[in-house]
Amino acid sequence: MPTAIAIGIDLGTTNSCVGVFDDGEVRIISNNDRTRTTPSFVGFIDGIERVGRSAKSRMHKHPSNVIFCIKRIIGRKFEDPKVQESIGKMPYKIVEKDGNAAVEVKFCGKTTVFTPEQISALILKDLVNTANNYLRPYKVKDAVITIPAYFNDSQKQATIDSARIAGLNVLRIINEPTAAALAYGYKQNWKEGILLVYDLGGGTFDVSIIKVTNGCCEVLAVDGDNHLGGEDFDNILVNHCMKRFGHDISNNRAAICRLKTACEKAKTYLSRNKSVTIDVEELLNDEDFSYEINQSEFNELCKDLVEKTLGHVQKALEKAKLTKNDVNSVLLVGGSTQIPYIRKTLSKFFDEKNLYFDISPDEAVADGATLLAAQLNKIFDTSIQNIRLLDIIPRSLGTDLYHSKKDKNGYFNIVAERGTKFPFEKKQFCTTLYKNQDEMDFVVYEGEDTVLTNNNVLGKFTLTNIAPARQGVPNIEINFKVDENAILYVSAADTRNGNSESIKILPHKGRLTDDEIVQMIHDIEIPEIVID
Structure with a gap:
């Protein structure tokens, strides 16, 4: 009987898989199709909802009703350039719903719009079904789910919402390359050194540089492209x-x-x-x-794409203040790394250094997620409990600030730069623009763009009851704190009277309300379902 009921899930762009820690080792579970990976395809065909190979095999007959690569638009606004780019490439219809990207299908005799969260939830339900069949009579409720290292906050939150719609409690979300590094470290008995994870999946590319020491994975730098795979x-x-x-x-x-x-x-x-x-x-x-x-x-056709990935590798090295000679091992993750030209190019780039792919490229990420799920589920296994993660924020965090009364656009005031290891606490100070100004609005952003509005909004709050004074006299302290679970706390306080306000931004809280979640669960509960 498995020693952990919590599962690890690699929710991939083109394929997904699920694992459980069983009798001292990770088991990636085979589905009803007797394969350990499930195509991330959802089809709405002849009144039947199909997931997996059953949907993918019917795509050529029902191109507008089979949804795939949903990960490329999840958590994005409809006007996002990446979404607009997908509209011209996907055979199904991408539409706008409440300002966000969604998909439209003809189903049960009517036109129906599904959010990316709902489509992903159907894939997750399939994976849970696979796990439940293996774990009988136990039922899965908890999971660790992986995401691309370069997902922004909206994409992370949308993934969490997908899990909630599927009836899952998310113990943790973890970056895919970090999960793969966990699997590698565990399998290699935590050999010390600098590990570069080259993760080229079906729809996303991530590169992470990770320092592995005695059970600890310390992320030094990340880079990537959520639209390359x-x-x-x-x-x-x-x-x-x-x-x-x-x-x-x-x-x-x-x-x-x-x-x-x-x-x-x-x-x-x-x-x-x-x-x-x-x-x-x-x-x-x-x-x-x-x-x-x-x-x-x-x-030759793929040369530019491969060179593009090397550009991200170089950026990650620069962020980590390392050279390629400092890298001890290169771990290949993702099905696309099986292309010989990619392996040859990487080997040449790293001066014929050994590339590691002894863990299945399709399963390495799920392996790591499963190990973390076992640890968080308090499994008594020394090799599991010794696992430690030191991760970094992939994007800078800050607030909006203004130079003067005439400053209409404001500027992005970065408090914590990308690459900052968490947990951390950082402080900055600002002041008022008007005489006797008694309140200040703060908008919390993530991003790198110098144009304030081009960054992603995480939350808003207002500091009230500022002590009356001349313009520029009040000393307002802004405090950013990220704990070990990547929960962000932002506060502002008037240092003269001690009055303060704060906001708590959870990585596990999605964009949708509880009522919206309930409605979306109802919308995808169609009587006749075929899941491979």
Whole structure:
């Protein structure tokens, strides 16, 4: 019987998996399809809600009703450039709901809009179902869920909401590269050194530099791109094939989906073979498509994407104030790292240094999440309880401040710079702009942009009852505190009279209200469900 009921979940862009700590080791659980990874696809087909391979296999017949890569738009506003970019690439319809990105499908005879949180919740419910089948008669309630290291606060919160809709209590959210480093450290018996985690998944890319010492993973720097992954490699190959087909299929969703499926298989095949023929029968107007491509040609197509990942690697090294020579080990995570050209390029970049992929690239992140879930569930296992994490904030934190009465736009006053290790407490001081000003509004932001409004708003509060004085006399102390669970506390106080106000910003509290969560649970509870 498993020694922990809390589970670890890698909620991936293209594939997801779930694990449990059982009899002193991590077990990644096989689903009903007898595979340990489940496609992150949700389909609404013929009145039936399908999740996993059942949805993915029907995508070419129902392109507008099969949702995938939802992680690319979760937690984003509809007007976000990344969302607008996805609109032109996805076969399904992306729409606006309350200012946020959502998806629209034709289901049960009517047009229905689902939020990314609801779609992700359906994937999570599938993973919970897989875990429950393994853990019978026990039921899963608690989970550690992984997220890309470069997710912003809104994306983190939206992921938490997805879990709540799925009926899960989130013990912790953890960055994917950090989770992979935990798995690596545990498997390698915590060998000391500097570990660089190169995490190229289906839709996101993260690089983290982590110092591993005797059970402790200390994150030194992170960088990445939430819109770069295996999906982009597929799209490059799809566009290449479209140019070689005699007819324009850009407006034919079914044809594009069929070609995309063939290209995805070809990409995987090229990881083990020198060449492959992409065949699609009756791609358009009864005309077949056949095209042979070799590894060299595919490598050339993907060269710019791979170089882009190396740019993020270099940025992470610079943030950590290290050179590539300081890195002892390079851990490859994510299915896309199985592409030979990526491994060859990385090996050359790190001067033929050994690359580690002895942990399955598809399962390393879930391995680490499962280890942390076991620890947080108070499992009595010395190797588990010795795990320690020292993480950093990926984005700078601060407030809005104004230079004078005439300053209408304000500026981003950074209190804690990105890369700051938490827990921490940092203070700054500001003053009033007007004579006898008795209150000040504070908006808490995260980001790096010098333009205040281009950063992400985390919360707002007002300091009242400031002691009367001339402009510029009051001494207002701003205090930012992040504890070991990444909970942010922001306060402002008048040092003369001791009056203060504060706000608590939880990483585990989502964007949705309890009533909205209940409604979304109701909206996805459709009588007939098929889950692979």
